[in-house]
Amino acid sequence: MSYVDVFNGDADGICALHQLRLASPQKSQLVTGIKRDVSLLQKVQAGSGDEVNVLDISLDKNRDDLHRLLEAGARVRYFDHHYAGEIPQHAALETHIDTDANVCTSLLVSRYLDSAYLAWAVTAAFGDNLYSAAQQAAVPLDLSSEKSEQLKLLGTCLNYNGYGSSLDDLIYHPDALYRLLAPYSDPFSFIHEEPGYAKLQQAYHTDFDRVTAITPDYVDDGHALYVLPDARWARRVSGVYANQLAQQNPQRAHALLTNRPGGGYVVSVRAPMNNLKGADELCRQFETGGGRQAAAGINHLPTEDYDRFVAAFRVAF
Incomplete structure (x- = not known):
């Protein structure tokens, strides 16, 4: 058996x-990638007796490979909050999928584990720009304002690390970042004791200072659209900056278009916070678009589709 x-x-x-692994420690093969690398099941080979956990990637984007693994005899446990389409019915498939705009995958896992590691779920919800959901979930923790802000920054930095056009853009490979977290059952211990977190914070603040100098290409009462340069720092910070803009202007929808090295754009979209x-x-x-109700993206928007996107963006919100 393998995991x-x-x-x-x-x-x-x-x-x-x-x-999950704090609750059930187990040596396993880790399969991950940049945030937009969501067709991850194609990288998995598993068969009879093997167990596969799938976390925070769309079932709809991985449907064929999910069927392949189930037919090969693997058992699959699936947690997610993205658009799933029709969910297969199979004895070896266990699903925990909820596409509500105020839910993230870590909150679903926390629910499954009876809130055993709730502070980590709150951290993730902050990172996913679900501030209200994070604050509501955190009520049993009775956090001070200072500690709440610490979890918010931690979630933001963890999320920031996932953005880029390739792993070379990232501060840490995601499996390396997971391994930094793995020894810490308490996020506050990680915040105060892990040297690698200071490196991540410094990079985040440096990149964020750069992006705030960029002015929107298009703005009205209900929309704002920014175009970012073809630069590693811009690719890293695009998603978390979109989240920040959404929090600051809850009546607006936001789109950040980052120039791709080979032409075209990577797009991050945030629905208005007052209508997620x-x-x-x-x-x-x-063609390459997907995501969830509140936050979504397009992996490659051709340059010639810019005007079509702007028109669709204005109509959508």
Whole structure:
């Protein structure tokens, strides 16, 4: 028997796996990648007697490989909050899928584990820009304002690390970042004791200072669209900056288009915080688009589709 843990390389995927493995320590093969590398099951080979955990990647984007693994005899446990489409019915498949806009995968795992590692789920919810959900989930923890802000920054930094066009853009490979977290059952111990976290914070603050100098290409009362340069720092910070803009201007939808090295754009979309829906539907109009109701993206928007995207963005929100 072998164990395989497949997880999105962002805060939610990492914290979801961390909770599961704190509850059930087990040596496993780790399969992950940059945040937008969501077709991860194609990298998995598993068969009869093997157990596969899948965390924070769309079932719809991995449907064929999920069927392949089930037919090969693997048992699969699936936690996610992205658009799933029709969920297969199979004796070897256990699903915990909820696409509500105020839920993230780590909160689903926390629910499954009876809140055993709730502070890590709160961290992930902050990282996924679900501030209200994070604060509501954190009530039993009775956090001070200072500790709440520490978890918010931690979640933001973990999420920031997942963005890039390749692993070379990232500060840490996501499996390496997970391994930094693995010894810590308490996120506050990680915050105060892990030297690698200071490195991640410094990079985040440096990149964030750069991006705040960029002005929008298009803005009105309900929309703002920014175009970022073809630079590693811009690719790293695009998603968390989109989250920050959404928090600062809750009545607006936001789109950040980052120039790709080979042409075209990588797109991050955030629905208005006061109406968390529509981002996934907008992005699925384009070939490489997907995501969830509140936050979605397009992996490659051709340059010639810029005007079509702007028009669709204005209509969607």
